[in-house]
Amino acid sequence: MPETLSSVFKDGNIRIQEEMRPYDMVALINYILKSKTPCKSLTLSDCKITNEGLSILQGFFYDYKEIISSIEYVCLSKNYITSLWGTQSDQSMSSDNGLLLVPHLNLSETLSNDNGMMELFINLQYNKTLLQLDVSQNDISFIGAMAISKCLKNNETLQKLDISHNKLFDDGIKTISNSLRTNGALKMLNISDNNITNTGATQIAEAIKVNTTLSHINISRNLIGKEGITNILVASTETKTLHTLDCIHNILSRSDYLDITDYVRKETTIKKINISWYWITCDEVFHELINTVICYEDGHDKESCIRDRHCIKSNDPELVHKIIYCCVRDPSLEQLHLIMRKQFKDIKLLDITAEAIRLNKTLTKLHINKYDIDSDEALTIGKCIELNILKELNISNNNITNKAMRKIVQDIAHYSTSLQILNISSNNKVHPLSVSVIKFIGVFLKNTKALQELIMACTGMSDEGARIIAKEFKVTHHYLC
Incomplete structure (x- = not known):
């Protein structure tokens, strides 16, 4: 909250981008009530406003309809609100009360x-x-x-x-x-x-x-x-x-x-x-983007890698986004290897990839690595699995949490009828697999008919966990470490 509210009140427009605690909100309302200049717009963006602070603001709009009639625009973007009425669940708010009285309301990312x-x-x-x-x-x-x-x-x-x-x-x-x-x-x-x-x-x-x-x-x-x-x-x-x-x-x-x-x-x-x-189309990507794509496996020729749809690695989210669709639209696509960087989360690249894969009817091998898949994104992985055509899924090197791993394994057990190889290695840097999760994996996957190979190297698994998998999970090969 600024030390002097006059510094953020210019020509009837209030703009604050600092933390607004409940008592700061009270001070702001009192300032508006006492000001001789009518308030035209109120921007409280990224102010960490919670339901409690919003309740105070809603009460102001509810009680002083004549004073706030001059306000044409309210922006509450990038705050932490779960209910438009804040904590006033006992107060009857309707379509002609509170913030809904203003002509223009911005609640983006809120x-x-x-x-x-x-x-x-x-x-x-x-x-x-x-x-x-x-x-x-x-x-x-x-x-x-x-x-x-x-x-x-x-x-x-x-x-x-x-x-x-x-x-x-x-x-x-x-x-x-x-x-x-x-x-x-x-x-x-x-x-x-x-x-x-x-x-x-x-x-x-x-x-x-x-x-x-x-x-x-x-x-x-x-x-x-x-x-x-x-x-x-x-x-x-x-x-x-x-x-x-x-x-x-x-x-x-x-x-x-x-x-x-x-x-x-x-x-x-x-x-x-x-x-x-x-x-650009799939044919054009080879000619126009060949110099900006870096293959992640040593010894691979760039052009042959892209032509074979073998691997994609880049620090440019828009470029990777573009290449994914150039490749996924190809009816001959059978395998797609992606090394996804954390900054790609900003453009929801995993959601975008999963939706694109749903449109493809030939993809059998999918590798998604180095993306730090969280619990919500585990649901997105489930969208790919529901297709029932994937034969190989590699989600190694993702720091997958125990909760997210449970969700992915559950989706595989419920939806997949064709998955033969599952690689969940190297997910232990932050979240080693617990014994309870390993038991969960064993129970869900032991009856999966198609699965032939389970790779769980470098998962921080204990000897007890390894014994559980070896006993419960009867496949052609399993690699435990």
Whole structure:
């Protein structure tokens, strides 16, 4: 909290990026009440605000509606909030109270669970004041998508909605698209970076055919190809309200890019389409990226490594992201080796890779190393295993926790009918495998019919653990250390 609030209150705009404890929030509210200059915007970004601090702020908005009527924008991004009402669970908050009275609300990277998101959108259904809402980077899943859909069916005021950088996937987009068919208020929708494929884009296209208000859609940084983008463009010709389409960083070849731009010029009412950056095809990656890819096995020729889809190593997340899709789109792909660096977590590379692999029907060998897989990411590994076509999975050198290892082994036992080789070596630097986890592995995997080889070298396993595996797990080969 700044020593003098006057230093952060300029022209009616308050901007604070320091820790705000509950008593700091009280001091800020008192300052606003006493100030002769009306407050126009309130930005409390990355202030470590918790539910307790939010309750105080909500109470201020609830009790002083006339004073806060001048506030047009509130930003609470990058805080630690689980409920929009803070700790005021006993107080009746509704769609026309508290923070929902402002025209523009930014809650990006703030609401930490689906319950908070559901609570927000349930209260927004009949709200008459909020015009713009940003809930990007909140890990919104299908549960949150259902709440958004219900809100959009009833809300008649919200004009701009940013739900980018979440985990909606095609199922979540389908749910939201159904509500867009009847929504008559929303003008701008940002659904970029949500792992949407052509399937989800087609659902959006069907909604556009009957929606009469949407003028700007952002579908950038997804997994959409020419088919999905073309479907949206074709749909836009029916209602003629969509004027701007952002679709950069999707899966487009050069010819796709040229075909789409030519179609836009000749057939649609689109005034602006942003596809200035496009994916290169599998053949082009060999020529344009060969000098920037480093193979991780000595003695491997760079070009032959990439042509054989043998290994990929790079410190550039965007480059690795690009190569993954160039390779995974290849119908002849059988094996993919990735050394994933920790900085790749920022672009959710493991989620992206798993979703791409789900689209591939030929991949039989998958290696993911040096990524430090945590418990949440273990669920992502499960998505790959559910395909039932992988014969070899190598997740060594990942510092996998005992909890995450349990989840991965459980998914293998439940879903895999083809996995023959499992390598979980060298995961003991931080989390040595406990005896209870080793027993868990033995119980779950001993009846797995296809598994022939289990490699558990350098896992920090005790002699007791080794005896358990050797007794319970009857395979052709097992390497224990």
